[in-house]
Amino acid sequence: MNDPHESEMRSRWSRPEYLSFAHAIRNALQEGLDWREMTRNFQPLGNEKDLGGIALRGADLRGADLRDAYLSYADLRDVNLDGANLSQAMMTHADLRGASLKEVDLSKAKAGLTDFTGCDLRRAKLDAAFLARARFTGANLRGASLHQANLAAADLTSADLTEADCQKATLVSTVMEGAVLTGTLFEGARRGSLGGQS
Numbered sequence: 001m002n003d004p005h006e007s008e009m010r011s012r013w014s015r016p017e018y019l020s021f022a023h024a025i026r027n028a029l030q031e032g033l034d035w036r037e038m039t040r041n042f043q044p045l046g047n048e049k050d051l052g053g054i055a056l057r058g059a060d061l062r063g064a065d066l067r068d069a070y071l072s073y074a075d076l077r078d079v080n081l082d083g084a085n086l087s088q089a090m091m092t093h094a095d096l097r098g099a100s101l102k103e104v105d106l107s108k109a110k111a112g113l114t115d116f117t118g119c120d121l122r123r124a125k126l127d128a129a130f131l132a133r134a135r136f137t138g139a140n141l142r143g144a145s146l147h148q149a150n151l152a153a154a155d156l157t158s159a160d161l162t163e164a165d166c167q168k169a170t171l172v173s174t175v176m177e178g179a180v181l182t183g184t185l186f187e188g189a190r191r192g193s194l195g196g197q198s
Contacts, residue, residue, distance in 0.1 A: 006093060009053030009073040017044055026056055029064050 013022045021042055028035040040048040049068055055075040064084040072092045082102040091111040100120045107125050112132040116139050123143045132152040142162045146169050153173040163183040171186075173193045 003093075006053070006073045010055070010075070011053075012044075013054055022054060025051065025054065026059055029056070029061050029066075030059060032063070032065075 012018055021038075025035055025038060027033075028038060035051075036048045039045050039050060047070070049070045051066075051074060052070050053073040053075075054071070056079055057075050057077045058079065060080045061084055062080050062082045064081065066084060066086045066089055068088045069086070070090045071086075071094050072090055074091070074094045076094055076096045076099055078098045079096065080100045081104050082100050083104065084101075085105045086109055087105045088108045089106070089110070091109055091114050094111065094114045096119055097115050097117045098119065099116075101116075101124050102120055103123045103125075104121070105125045106129050107127040109126070109129045111134055112130050114131070114134045117135050117137045119136070119139045121136075121139055121141045121144050124141070125145050126149050127145050127147045129146070129149045131146075131154050132150050133154060134151070135155045136159045137155055137157045139156075139159045141156075141164050142160050143164060144161070145165045147165050148168045149166070150170045151166075151174045152170050153175075155175045156179050157175055158178040159176075160180045161184045162180055163185075165185045166189055167185050168188040168190075169186075170190045172190060174191075
């Protein structure tokens with residue numbers, strides 16, 4: 001069933017009044033300019049953090065400052081976000097399939113139901129991030145820090161977690177079939193199932 005909120009968030013960027021603005025935002029992010037000043041002054045949005053549903057597929061956003069940004073339902077497939085700062089960003093339902101996120105800062109991000117399938121998250125910082133029901137199928141999380149992250153019911157099928165730090169993480173009903181766990185740290189992690197069975 002289609003989510004009407006998702007449809008609204010994504011379709012608004014194809015409206016005439018949004019088209020040139022979306023292009024300008026993409027350029028600002030790629031050039032390291034102040035995108036918040038732009039969104040603050042764009043009347044239809046009315047919120048400087050609001051990039052919900054924006055299509056940035058394939059953009060080069062290395063090192064971008066997206067702290068505390070609202071990116072729910074955004075199309076970020078194949079984006080290069082290496083070294084970017086997405087700490088405390090709201091990313092629920094965002095699509096990041098195939099994105100490069102090496103050394104990205106996603107600490108305290110709210111990314112439940114987000115799709116990280118096939119992403120390169122080597123040495124990424126996801127400490128205290130909310131990642132419940134997120135998909136990390138085939139993702140590379142080698143050396144990533146997921147300290148105190150909430151991965152309840154997340155899908156880590158075939159993910160590479162070599163030497164990742166999952167200490168004190170919530171791994172209740174987390175799917176890890178075929179995941180590489182060589183040297184992964186799980187001290188203090190909470191496991192079991194949502195039904196209360198371990």
